[in-house]
Amino acid sequence: MSIINLDKIFQPRSIAVVGASEKPGSIGNALMRNLVEGGVSGEIHPINPNYPRIWNLPACPSIADLKVPVDLAVISTPIKLVPQIVKECADAGVGGAIIISAGGKEIGKEGKKLETAIGEEARRSGLRIIGPNCVGIISQRARLNASFANQMPLAGKMAFVSQSGAICTAILDLSIAENIGFSFFVSLGGMLDVDFGDMIDYLGGEPHVSSIVMYVESLTHFRKFMSAARAVSRVKPIIALKAGRTRAGALAAASHTGAMAGEDAVYDAAFQRAGILRVKTFEELFD
Numbered sequence: 001m002s003i004i005n006l007d008k009i010f011q012p013r014s015i016a017v018v019g020a021s022e023k024p025g026s027i028g029n030a031l032m033r034n035l036v037e038g039g040v041s042g043e044i045h046p047i048n049p050n051y052p053r054i055w056n057l058p059a060c061p062s063i064a065d066l067k068v069p070v071d072l073a074v075i076s077t078p079i080k081l082v083p084q085i086v087k088e089c090a091d092a093g094v095g096g097a098i099i100i101s102a103g104g105k106e107i108g109k110e111g112k113k114l115e116t117a118i119g120e121e122a123r124r125s126g127l128r129i130i131g132p133n134c135v136g137i138i139s140q141r142a143r144l145n146a147s148f149a150n151q152m153p154l155a156g157k158m159a160f161v162s163q164s165g166a167i168c169t170a171i172l173d174l175s176i177a178e179n180i181g182f183s184f185f186v187s188l189g190g191m192l193d194v195d196f197g198d199m200i201d202y203l204g205g206e207p208h209v210s211s212i213v214m215y216v217e218s219l220t221h222f223r224k225f226m227s228a229a230r231a232v233s234r235v236k237p238i239i240a241l242k243a244g245r246t247r248a249g250a251l252a253a254a255s256h257t258g259a260m261a262g263e264d265a266v267y268d269a270a271f272q273r274a275g276i277l278r279v280k281t282f283e284e285l286f287d
Contacts, residue, residue, distance in 0.1 A: 002224070003202045005128040006194070008095025010139045010184070010202075012042045012071035015146065016063055016094070018085055019076035020046030020054045027076045027100055027148045031136070034145035035074075038152060041143065045070065063088040071095045074146050079103040079132060083117040090125035097122070098146055099131035104190045106133060115192050122193065134189025135165035141183065141208050149185075156181020159203045161196065162215035163188050164243070171215075171282075180286060183208045197225035204232030213285060214240045219267075226274050233275030240276050241285045242267050 015035060021028030028048070032055045035044050045068070046054035049061035060066050063073060063085065073089050075082055079101040089097055105112040115132065122129050130137060136147025140155050149168070153175055160182055162168045168187045175182065183206070186199060196219060203209045212232070219225055229238060244264070271278045279285050 002198055002228075003205070005095040005126060006198065006202045008071040009098065009128060009130060009137065009194075010144070011142050012040075012095075012144070014043040014045065014068060014070045014072070015040070016045045016047050016060075016066065016070045016073045017076075018047040018063065018073055020048050020059065022051075022054055030148035030150070031074055031076060031100070031146065034147060034149070034152075038145040039143045040145070042071070043068070063092050063094065066092065069093065072146065073097040074100065074136065076100040076148075079111070079114055082132070083114065083121055086118050086121040086127065086129075090121050090127050093125065094127060096128040096130070098134065098136050099129060099189075099192070100134060100136060100148065101131070102133040104132045104192070106190065115190065119192055129193035130186070131189040132192060133165070135168050135187035137187065138182070138185035147185075147187065151176065153185055154179065154181040156183060157208060157210035158182050159184040159186070159199075159206070159209045159212045160214075161186045161188060161199045161203075161212065163191065163217040164215060165189065167215045174282075174286075178286070191220055195220050195225070197221055197228045200225070200228040200232050200238065204228065204236060209236065211237045211239070214238070215243065215285075216240050216267075217243045219270075222270070226270065229274035229276055238274075238276045239285060240271055240278050241280070241282065242271075242278060 017031050019028040020032050023029050036055055046057050046059040048059050051059050073094050075085055082101055103111050104115045138145050145152055149172055165187045203212050
């Protein structure tokens with residue numbers, strides 16, 4: 001599907017937060033805090049059937065009960081509820097969803113069934129999905145912090161894309177300490193839909209992005225990835241740090257994304273053919 005509806009994720013005019021909360025320490029509270037305090041220009045609609053107001057905004061019981069169009073839904077409920085929520089999003093014409101919830105294919109057969117159900121509901125309407133099992137996204141141009149990271153990155157023209165949420169938060173902390181700025185900060189998680197190929201394609205056309213930096217555990221849809229990377233790497237540098245170079249690393253990647261890291265030599269050849277600069281350490285990644 002490439003970049004269809006990705007603008008509705010990264011430049012939303014209205015955002016629904018499903019699982020919004022004021023409970024200290026909860027992901028729903030962190031998402032609301034980041035959206036409200038970040039100053040995003042779009043309307044924010046908390047979704048929670050248990051409260052009339054959240055963060056001083058009127059709350060709605062469900063996406064189906066909202067009477068206004070929504071570009072982006074950010075979902076932080078238990079994953080067993082997500083297929084029904086995604087169905088409501090599809091029925092309501094929502095453009096994109098960020099699924100923070102964990103418990104998909106990385107936990108085995110039951111999680112994979114849930115992801116299949118989520119994907120089927122999304123595909124019938126063109127709803128785009130980032131996640132599940134992700135930290136969320138940050139888009140500087142839109143002043144959008146649709147993540148549970150505890151701070152905004154400094155402004156810059158570098159885009160960072162990672163499957164690993166832990167790496168995202170570590171890099172965010174490092175970047176602030178080292179005065180490194182970003183235009184986009186994207187945690188892809190399980191890549192049920194939006195993957196590295198989609199993000200390269202989208203960021204390649206973004207005037208506020210001068211380079212793309214990636215932390216890769218595994219790749220999907222190889223032809224799409226190679227096509228996007230070969231086109232974009234001609235005009236913007238793409239730098240990748242690939243996890244799973246050792247067997248221990250491959251097993252660690254599998255426990256997170258549910259996909260075994262591929263043969264390292266294959267990735268070496270693919271990156272070289274696509275014009276991607278591969279680095280081996282985080283120090284090299286930002287040098």
